[in-house]
Amino acid sequence: MMLFNELVLASHNAGKLKELQAMLGDAVRVRSIGEFSDIEPEETGLSFIENAILKARNAARISGLPALADDSGLAVDHLGGAPGIYSARYAGGQGDAANNAKLLDALKDVPDAERGAQFVCALALLRHPDDPLPILCEGLWHGRILHSAQGEHGFGYDPLFWVPERDCSSAELAPKDKNQLSHRARAMAQLKQRLGIA
Ligand SMILES: O=P(O)(O)OP(=O)(O)OP(=O)(O)OC[C@H]1O[C@@H](n2cnc3c(O)ncnc32)[C@H](O)[C@@H]1O
Numbered sequence: 001m002m003l004f005n006e007l008v009l010a011s012h013n014a015g016k017l018k019e020l021q022a023m024l025g026d027a028v029r030v031r032s033i034g035e036f037s038d039i040e041p042e043e044t045g046l047s048f049i050e051n052a053i054l055k056a057r058n059a060a061r062i063s064g065l066p067a068l069a070d071d072s073g074l075a076v077d078h079l080g081g082a083p084g085i086y087s088a089r090y091a092g093g094q095g096d097a098a099n100n101a102k103l104l105d106a107l108k109d110v111p112d113a114e115r116g117a118q119f120v121c122a123l124a125l126l127r128h129p130d131d132p133l134p135i136l137c138e139g140l141w142h143g144r145i146l147h148s149a150q151g152e153h154g155f156g157y158d159p160l161f162w163v164p165e166r167d168c169s170s171a172e173l174a175p176k177d178k179n180q181l182s183h184r185a186r187a188m189a190q191l192k193q194r195l196g197i198a
């Protein structure tokens with residue numbers, strides 16, 4: 001049962017915002033945290049869940065609205081799950097191109113069979129900043145890291161993420177297809193069920 005008709009999305013990532021908005025549809029009025037503040041909270045948590053809660057709590061406090069945050073990243077088997085929660089900061093906060101270059105370099109001589117990886121998404125919804133029981137949902141997407149970038153859609157690590165079920169990179173998927181298959185899509189499907197808007 002939906003208890004509100006408006007929420008703020010606690011993300012400063014344009015690619016994520018677009019996907020989350022498309023997935024939520026018009027069941028709820030979505031505001032962006034950018035309307036309220038340009039300051040990004042420090043992601044000091046040691047898990048995706050902790051960081052999602054921290055970002056949502058900060059947004060709920062700033063906006064006075066229920067807040068939904070997404071903390072996500074790429075966990076590469078050969079790297080023991082790195083970059084994981086540090087995915088956005090993998091190359092020192094220099095952006096997607098630098099992150100992708102560093103990842104390709106880290107896997108330079110690694111054969112296909114050992115290039116398995118998962119995209120991870122944790123969603124946290126807080127109805128207010130002191131919500132003692134956030135709604136938490138998670139999604140995983142299994143794939144493999146390519147040897148070079150492919151595709152123009154999406155954002156972040158998408159050009160390097162091979163999607164076995166579609167035989168292409170996630171940056172080669174049409175946005176509507178990525179939004180049905182991705183880690184974010186899986187977490188969002190759970191959230192919509194919890195909210196009764198599935
Ligand atoms: O924290 P916010 O403001 O939401 O924006 P952010 O970009 O910093 O987001 P995260 O802290 O959750 O870091 C996520 C990292 O994982 C990458 N990532 C997450 N989901 C992705 C997806 O669907 N496709 C490609 N890369 C993704 C993304 O590019 C970032 O480098």
Ligand SMILES: [Mg+2]
Nearest residue numbers: 040043071088
């Ligand atoms: Mg972030």
